[in-house]
Amino acid sequence: MLLHRNDGGCPARGFYTYDAFIAAARSFPAFATTGDQATRKREIAAFLAQTSHETTGGAGWAAPDGHYAWGYCYNRELNPSPYCAWNPNYPCAPGKQYFGRGPMQLTWNYNYGQCGRSIGVDLLNNPDLLSSDPTISFKSAFWFWMTPQSPKPSCHDVVVGAWSPSGSDQAAGRVPGYGVITNIINGGLECGKGWDAKVEDRIGFYKRYCDMLGVGYGNNLDCYNQRPFGNGVLVDSM
Structure with a gap:
């Protein structure tokens, strides 16, 4: 599936x-095991699509086998910045930077801190583990995928149908479907602005993986008319 990684x-x-992916997934047993077979396949497709977009190495549409065959080429941001913000619970460690790393390109010290606490690894002092240890790297992506961060639901809950939009969600156009997952990940930069090339790229990867797994796409694939939940946890750092 990850043809050119x-x-x-x-x-x-x-x-x-593959071994690192499976080892990390064991720490999140609800991933791709919730719901019927189609729901499970759709969750795998959605996860691979979003992470492929974050790590893509496709050099335009003329890339061998097509642009969407080039996910998982990068494990760290190309043009890194420190991404250090004051936070009393998750202070930046001296000399450390919290730029995008791993399949989900996790950024900011407070996200490294929360993720590390959840998976039992000191990522504040060792952020490079996300680009040096593949199992920990995948765990960071699964942590983000499975963890709600109010007012955002988790990506997992959206896929498996466990999220019901509130009145404010509905008023903002946020409805169940792949599009709201993009909103969770990077809505502050990509959603609610009409057509967006990055949103379209995420959809293209998703359709590829759904087709490979033989599962339908579902409804509401984009977030063009959805207002963001707020600033995304991540930035599109590639």
């Missing part, structure tokens, strides 16, 4: 392995 042109070649 080990291509010579991918800086993260050899990093993202």
